[in-house]
């Protein structure tokens with residue numbers, strides 16, 4: 001990640017879920033080492049850490065359950081199996097790693113949309129407002145751009161499995177040769193979303209209710 005993108009992520013997580021006054025942030029859940037903000041400006045509980053649902057952690061993740069449906073923090077093998085199935089269906093062939101073994105754009109486009117459809121059907125309170133759509137598709141772009149092997153520019157299912165399941169890089173895996181920028185991530189995320197655009201909204205009593213147009217949209221329509 002280039003400096004601006006890494007700085008944004010670190011800064012956003014600190015502001016959203018840390019104690020910026022003390023410059024401390026839990027990279028897990030609530031920690032006794034991170035006290036309530038001065039003046040309790042964010043409520044009377046300690047900031048939750050980046051694992052706490054609602055600001056950074058959100059619904060429709062790729063390998064974690066929705067908050068309302070189960071474990072939204074730890075890796076879920078059944079969701080990862082869905083990812084592997086999508087690779088087997090849509091992935092590219094590779095002479096070294098085998099047929100249908102490369103995670104391409106199509107794989108990600110279909111897998112992300114499938115996860116949204118599942119969440120809509122299974123999570124009575126799924127929340128997928130504009131900010132979460134952006135962050136969750138950016139995370140999908142992280143996979144395509146940052147998990148690919150810098151030597152070949154491709155991401156094999158073996159390397160993906162090593163990173164997600166074992167939290168280690170695969171043998172002979174090298175990072176990309178140039179820093180990935182905000183622009184690269186936003187463009188890649190837009191391409192992942194493009195074949196199946198999603199309207200921001202949330203399930204209310206099990207039905208997906210679309211968000212009203214934003215003020216900005218209303219203003220521009222009024223003009």
Ligand code: HEM
Nearest residue numbers: 001009010013050056057058061062063064139142143146
């Ligand atoms: C300061 C830097 C970072 C912070 C604070 C951060 C934080 C987070 C958080 C809170 C989530 C959970 C969001 C959710 O509910 O899905 C997440 C997901 C994710 N992050 Fe990061 N992250 C950082 C850097 C990175 C980097 C450098 C990469 C890749 C090289 C990365 C890849 C991912 C991926 C792929 C997911 C999605 C996991 C899934 O949906 O199963 N992140 N990150």
